[in-house]
Amino acid sequence: MKVITTRQEIQNISLHHKQKGRTIGFVPTMGYLHEGHLTLASKARENNDIVIMSIFVNPLQFGPNEDFETYPRDLKRDEQLAENAGVDYLFVPSVEEMYPNSLSIQMTVYNRVNVLCGKKREGHFDGVVTVLTKLFHLVSPNRVYFGLKDAQQVAVVDSLIEDFFFPIELVPVDTVREEDGLAKSSRNVYLNAQERKEATQLHKSLQTARSSIENGERDINKIISEIENHINTTTSGTIEYIEIYQYPSLKPITELKGKFIIAIAVQFSKARLIDNLIMELA
Amino acid sequence: MKVITTRQEIQNISLHHKQKGRTIGFVPTMGYLHEGHLTLASKARENNDIVIMSIFVNPLQFGPNEDFETYPRDLKRDEQLAENAGVDYLFVPSVEEMYPNSLSIQMTVYNRVNVLCGKKREGHFDGVVTVLTKLFHLVSPNRVYFGLKDAQQVAVVDSLIEDFFFPIELVPVDTVREEDGLAKSSRNVYLNAQERKEATQLHKSLQTARSSIENGERDINKIISEIENHINTTTSGTIEYIEIYQYPSLKPITELKGKFIIAIAVQFSKARLIDNLIMELA
Numbered sequence: 001m002k003v004i005t006t007r008q009e010i011q012n013i014s015l016h017h018k019q020k021g022r023t024i025g026f027v028p029t030m031g032y033l034h035e036g037h038l039t040l041a042s043k044a045r046e047n048n049d050i051v052i053m054s055i056f057v058n059p060l061q062f063g064p065n066e067d068f069e070t071y072p073r074d075l076k077r078d079e080q081l082a083e084n085a086g087v088d089y090l091f092v093p094s095v096e097e098m099y100p101n102s103l104s105i106q107m108t109v110y111n112r113v114n115v116l117c118g119k120k121r122e123g124h125f126d127g128v129v130t131v132l133t134k135l136f137h138l139v140s141p142n143r144v145y146f147g148l149k150d151a152q153q154v155a156v157v158d159s160l161i162e163d164f165f166f167p168i169e170l171v172p173v174d175t176v177r178e179e180d181g182l183a184k185s186s187r188n189v190y191l192n193a194q195e196r197k198e199a200t201q202l203h204k205s206l207q208t209a210r211s212s213i214e215n216g217e218r219d220i221n222k223i224i225s226e227i228e229n230h231i232n233t234t235t236s237g238t239i240e241y242i243e244i245y246q247y248p249s250l251k252p253i254t255e256l257k258g259k260f261i262i263a264i265a266v267q268f269s270k271a272r273l274i275d276n277l278i279m280e281l282a
Numbered sequence: 283m284k285v286i287t288t289r290q291e292i293q294n295i296s297l298h299h300k301q302k303g304r305t306i307g308f309v310p311t312m313g314y315l316h317e318g319h320l321t322l323a324s325k326a327r328e329n330n331d332i333v334i335m336s337i338f339v340n341p342l343q344f345g346p347n348e349d350f351e352t353y354p355r356d357l358k359r360d361e362q363l364a365e366n367a368g369v370d371y372l373f374v375p376s377v378e379e380m381y382p383n384s385l386s387i388q389m390t391v392y393n394r395v396n397v398l399c400g401k402k403r404e405g406h407f408d409g410v411v412t413v414l415t416k417l418f419h420l421v422s423p424n425r426v427y428f429g430l431k432d433a434q435q436v437a438v439v440d441s442l443i444e445d446f447f448f449p450i451e452l453v454p455v456d457t458v459r460e461e462d463g464l465a466k467s468s469r470n471v472y473l474n475a476q477e478r479k480e481a482t483q484l485h486k487s488l489q490t491a492r493s494s495i496e497n498g499e500r501d502i503n504k505i506i507s508e509i510e511n512h513i514n515t516t517t518s519g520t521i522e523y524i525e526i527y528q529y530p531s532l533k534p535i536t537e538l539k540g541k542f543i544i545a546i547a548v549q550f551s552k553a554r555l556i557d558n559l560i561m562e563l564a
Contacts, residue, residue, distance in 0.1 A: 007447055018300060021301045101445075105392070106392060107388070110386055111386035111387075137447040137449055159386040164387070164415050165289055165293070166419050167293055167420075
């Protein structure tokens, strides 16, 4: 595996491989890799000639009161993990490399963002689509891999690719979980021991909701209440939202039909955790 | 030459050629081709394996009171001219093909736009960069060709490519002129016979300015006044602007030094004409 730090070099590498007719699978990350990321890399490895992973903690997608400075970083460990996962090129640019000048052109996301995490993170997805547009042009991937843990991000990337006709296939990958069900996340390290135990209840509450829907429950408010009660009685966290939308449009839903998402966010003392469940009903 | 109307087909074609290691030169136009466009196509033909031209009158870059509906169109003639100029693929999509859904993500240009034509055409360049982003993703060009007659457009496309790291080389091409000096433009057909004669004075006034600068004139206001007098005494048109800026930044200039542009716009009864002169002083 080669570690690349300049945009010129990664662009030359990707154009070289494209010119040879090779396919490129791309896994954009913010690093501090866990099995979720490595699963994305494995999927990319299965279906492409070349696998490129990027590690870039993108300042543009963090709000002024968010954890850009303290976001966990461990590049040495990440390099080892990426190499073991079959990554060919690890692109690790500096902030100056990705933002050499202030931008003359801004991208603003208007749909799929004023719900779920986007509601409280103004401008977050503007930063996400901006950095992805840059990365896509540097890497020229045939396929790009994102985890469904951040299902709203997958929905917004779907918009990005569709709106601007990127010649890229978006491959959403199921959330990877710890043995006890907790969704893998770089932010799990912020949990204390007690919270770490409680955090498994996010997934459990969604599994309970799945069962009741499979058993015929169709009352959206009732499903939300059940999840709310579950989390309030089993964790010390504060619920930020429990919402149900059509997926991937993230439009309001009045009847449980078609593809939909149940998404939750819970704030613990230092960690804000998200999880979701995507289902489809005829 | 093949005429292509769907984005799926043009994207397949361009990806096919890229995969074979062939270079693609791209000439985006709004059609009603004149020698200016054909010169762009010839330059593309010289330096690339494949030449793709697009003809698309982009509604997003026209203001509500502008000439989108009446913009001159003559596809049959354009096809013949493009073929003679060595174009391999002529991409002629419908509005529905380029804008199949309302956009979730908007691009807004903040620099290089609040001067010259951009000042009076709010949102014009937002429409330009949006459609070019789409077209670039459909065509995957190595090089893209634009005429310097619209020097502000060249400056904005330069920003677009630089901001988002498009793997594309921008090739600006000198303005092509009629024998009497009038810059070729699809909108010249709007001129009546008397105006057509007067219109040559735009270029003449700029040539006079060039001479006086070459003879040592450095007073910016004086240069502007001379052009103003020239146009006012020799044409029936109304001057919209005569401005001098650094180029391509289009930042204000206090001293004639480095690369700069003198740009003018004159409104005739039905035609609004623009012309410019780019110079560089040590």
